[in-house]
Amino acid sequence: MGSRGSFYMTYGLCVSSGLTCLIMVVFWNWRWRGGFAWDGTEAQFNWHPVLMIAGMLVLYGLAAVLFRVPWGWSHEKRTWKLLHAGLMLAALALAAVGLHAAFHVHSTLNIPSMFSLHSWVGMSAVVTFAWQWILGLLSFLLPCSAPLLGRYMKGLHVWTGQAVLMLTLAACISGINEQLSFALDGVGASAYSSLPAEAIFGNMLGILTVVFSTLVFGILSKANWRRPAANTNEEAAPILLREETRP
Template sequence: MNCESFGSEREQTVGLLSNNMEARAEAQKTKHYKALYTFATSIGVGTLILMLFWILHYRGGFAWQSNPDQQFYWHPFLMFLGMLFLYSQSMLVYRTYRTSAKKNLKLTHAAIHFLAFILSVIGLKAVFDSHNYAKTPIPNLYTLHSWIGLITVIIFATQFLAGFVTFLYPGLAGSIRKAAMPVHTAFGAGLFILALIAAISGIMEKAVWTLGSEYAHFKAEGVVFNFMGIFIALYGVLVIYLVNESDYKRTPLPEDQIALSHSE
């Protein structure tokens, strides 16, 4: 065997070992991500269940304009479902389904975002109706919670429209998309944090207004309020970590590069 042949075989062996190590590292990262993602999603679903328990057990359930007092409870439920749970799932879709084609992930990302926005609009209508149609009308948009919440939804709609035009349809040039991606990602994470602040401040506001001085006496409903706030905060921390951890970032597939080159 000559030296060139030996060197070629050695390079192939080193290459195979390197590929195996990379594959094992990728599998380990995927395993860690799935475990954390499952735990985070369980916290999110648990928060939705706890919120339903609070509404049905303590507040008498849901209604629409025929009963403005009960119509209000669509607001916290739909806002958490849309602006926190679905929004976070949309942000994580590229990491959760990392081996799927990027075009399919884009469509899924946009569809979940759109559903989150629709649910949020219904949630906003519910709270405005509950104020306007109450026996004694309640003023709108004077609390810090309402300001942060409305600003978050408005920016969310703007972000969705800008992302749709830039990355989906008509889809701008690859160089522009590449430059816009860090901005799009940063705004997305910032909006999620704003939604967390709005949710926790809204729960605190509702607890104080509903229970008054009884809130200080560890009434059972007050404890439920506190647990909802803690679960929302924990869910938010886990999602932000999953979104920002570089080890969990999706590895581009070969077809992604082909699609990008065709769009230049």
């Protein structure tokens, strides 16, 4: 199997596992956690894991590997840069709504916030992501962005992006574990240690987030799956410049 065949097989597994993560987290909260609402109750909190996994893990991960898709290599890179930035902004918006859902429920029900390791790691991921997106906008998109700044920031942008995904994975695993521990805090058949159906399902979801993240990191690490280098000036030039002003 050629390099492109290997890529598309891996990419297909990546997309499939990401979508399965999303389906599983929706089903978990619908089947065992009381469904969804937006009324300040625990049903509103159920939007938190769904939106965080949808935005910070799945959409973020797929946007991160966007430039590796060979189908897009024959098209102008600035189009894919705009799509990449748009998908990342959508991921950040989903994360913001997911955070609001959690904090609003905590405030309404007088539940403490930001005390657990999950909350610290998760907030670190979102804040780092927000700063990364803003710096990416200033470095690569705006007409005032200097080409030298874009070339300097590219390596940092890639490194920070992978750090955000690692933080997100840690937040997902700790969050699933925390939610299962709270929900199944008891003795007898419903205890977490007795592995009821919900615990098995939640653990499987956690494993699948690891599988998805591993596939994303694997795609990003393969040198021969990178988009071929283009003209240096074209790579570094801000992409929101009008066509007649581009070098």
